Structures are given as structure tokens and as C-alpha cells.
Amino acid sequence: MQIHLHDGTIIPQLGFGVWQISNSDAEAAVTTALKTGYRHIDTAAIYENEAGVGQALKKTHLARSEVFVTTKLWNSDQGYDSAIKACEHSLMKLGLDYVDLYLVHWPAPKQNQYIESWQALIELQKRGLVKAIGVSNFNAEHLDAIIKATNHVPVLNQVELHPEFQQRELRQYHKQHAIATQAWSPLGQGQLITHPVINQIALKYGKTPAQVIIRWHLQQGIIAIPKSQTPSRIKENYDALLFGLSPEDMQAINELDKADGKIGPDPLTADF
Ligand code: NAD
Numbered sequence: 001m002q003i004h005l006h007d008g009t010i011i012p013q014l015g016f017g018v019w020q021i022s023n024s025d026a027e028a029a030v031t032t033a034l035k036t037g038y039r040h041i042d043t044a045a046i047y048e049n050e051a052g053v054g055q056a057l058k059k060t061h062l063a064r065s066e067v068f069v070t071t072k073l074w075n076s077d078q079g080y081d082s083a084i085k086a087c088e089h090s091l092m093k094l095g096l097d098y099v100d101l102y103l104v105h106w107p108a109p110k111q112n113q114y115i116e117s118w119q120a121l122i123e124l125q126k127r128g129l130v131k132a133i134g135v136s137n138f139n140a141e142h143l144d145a146i147i148k149a150t151n152h153v154p155v156l157n158q159v160e161l162h163p164e165f166q167q168r169e170l171r172q173y174h175k176q177h178a179i180a181t182q183a184w185s186p187l188g189q190g191q192l193i194t195h196p197v198i199n200q201i202a203l204k205y206g207k208t209p210a211q212v213i214i215r216w217h218l219q220q221g222i223i224a225i226p227k228s229q230t231p232s233r234i235k236e237n238y239d240a241l242l243f244g245l246s247p248e249d250m251q252a253i254n255e256l257d258k259a260d261g262k263i264g265p266d267p268l269t270a271d272f
Contacts (some may be wrong), residue, residue: 003223005155006178009132011101012068013218014241015112016234017184017227019047025229026052028056032231034060034067036238042158042225043094044072044105045086050093058095069096072105072136073121075272078113087129102130105159107142110271114138118146118154125128136159137267138175141260147177156180161222162188163198163213163253164261185216186224189227197256201249202247207240214240216253 001013016033018026018041018159026049030041034056043053050071057067071094077086082143102121107114114135121133135143136158147153157174161167161183187210192198198209205212212225214237217224226237245253265272 001220003180003221004158005132005180006153007132007155009100011156011180011223012038012040014038015042015068015070015223015224017042017224017225018049019044021047021049021052021226021227021229022194023049023052027055029229029234031059032234033238034062036235037043038066038238039066039233040225042070042072044092045077046072046074046105047186050090051095052130053180054093054095055062062190064096069094069102070101071099072103072104073117075108075111078104078111078115078117080120084124087120087124091129098128099131100129101134101155101237103134103136104138106270107135107138107139107267108271109269114142115146115149118150118152118257122152133228134179134182136175137270139267140170142267143173143177143179147160152180153177156182156223158182158225159173159268160262160264161218162186162261163192163195163256164188164258165263166254166261167258172242178208180223181221182223182225184225185263186222186226186263187213191263197252200254202217204241204249206243207243208236210237211243211244213241214252215243216250217243219245221252227271243264
């Protein structure tokens, strides 16, 4: 399953996230993911595992064009010149000439430089160091600000999104601006695996709770990047591509949205 982004880029809808995988374990995890069939890897400078990811990309038999690689600009590197340098540094660590997608990781109110950073991403794209450019953890007001300043609309916004935090309002904004939605912590950092409604549905299909949740994302056009370090779970999550949920079961999961379902930091105040 693939999603066509507004700039013509095609992104595999199911990716492999590598947050909290150490640099020394990243090569093995990404190698397992690539062997399983994943063609989309999501890393970030702050994960400190770009070199390990790069090792797996170097050793795979897959052509560079067959794997979609995302990395992200960390908050302390925000600003025009520092963003350009940070991207070059990430590429060096990854051992790549370009990444398929580069994201501003957070709007970062303390730095308050996300517009300059976005201008740097536009320049990086012109130079060919990054194919597509997007953002992460941006609210509508942050998106409005970068679009107004540059007339450049990010291809996607990577945000916390899972059955208990569904981001309906922001997704509506995305739709109006042709911005794709990418879900981080799609499994609620694993916490939703034990949810009774998810388990009931999983039992009905003979699937696992993780597969049901991932399928719920995919079936509504969300790009999802679940993380696991366990080879059997890496494969289990990938096999969410192979079945379908009924409209009734999709609706039952839609109803799990909660006002206090957010797990991660609030982009308006996240100050790291
Ligand atoms: P996730 O929702 O993908 O959950 C991962 C955890 O769920 C695993 O550590 C494991 O404990 C559990 N799990 C995974 N597969 C399972 C299975 N089949 N059965 C049972 N348990 C299972 O959470 P995440 O790692 O926070 O998010 C995924 C990716 O999103 C990250 O690796 C990273 O790439 C990205 N991310 C981005 C941001 C951002 O600010 N842009 C923030 C957090 C995460």
C-alpha cells in the first residue's frame, strides 16, 4: 500500500520506526525489517542511530531507490544555517547522498526558529539532498505560519496518533491542505495492545491486537510507522497489510478516541 504525496512523491504506507533502538541494535533491526518487506524506515538525528540504520542500508541487496528513508532535524539544530549543516551531518551518518523525506522534528517554542528551519528544508530540497520535505508535531497554527511565510506546503505532518488520540481536527486541516497524516506511536507505545475492544476485534479475525490497530490506520489513509525490535513482532506488524476490517469494526475503533488519550508531549509547550 502506498500514498501519493502532493509533490508527486510515493511513500510506502507502512514504515518501520526506530526510536529507542540503540545504534548498535539498529543495523540488525532494520535488516530484519527490510528482509520482512518493509521499504520505509523512520529515523531521526536525536535517535542517535542513523549510523546503525545506514549500515543496514549499505549491506542490503536492495537498490537505494527501493527504500524510503526519513530522518529529522533536531530542535537544537533549528535555524537556517544550522539546519543545512544538520542535514549534511545526518546524510554522512546514514552514508546516503539523499534522504527521501526530511522533517522538522518539533516546532520547538524555545528556539522559535521553525520558519527559518522550514526555509532551510526548501533549500535542501533544491540542492537535491532531500527529496521531499515535511514536518512533525506541528499544529494548525504552526502549519499556517510556514505556509504563509514560504508558500511551500509540507507533504506530511508526523504526529502522535492512535485509537485513543485520533487528531480529528488536525486531520481535517491536513485534508484541506493536501497534507498527508503520518502516525507516530501508532500502537500507543504498545499500551493499546491490551485494550478490550481491540482484543475482541482481533479474536474475531484471528489477528493480533497490533495487527488490528495498524490495519485501522492503513485503512483510513494514515501512514503508520510502528516500532519493534523483536523479529516476530516486526513480521506480525507487517502482516497487517494482508487483511481488512469491516466498516463496523473500523467504527468501533473510531469510538475509542479520548479527550485525555495523548501520551507524548504537547507541541505547544514541548521545550526540549
Ligand atoms: P509504537 O506505538 O510503535 O509502539 C512501540 C512499542 O509497542 C514497542 O516498543 C513494543 O513495546 C510494542 N509493540 C510493537 N509491536 C508489537 C506487537 N506486535 N505486539 C505487542 N507489542 C508490540 O510506539 P513508538 O515507538 O513510540 O512510535 C513508533 C515510531 O514513531 C518511532 O519508532 C519513531 O520512528 C516515531 N516517533 C516519532 C516521534 C516524533 O516526535 N516525530 C515521536 C515518537 C515516535
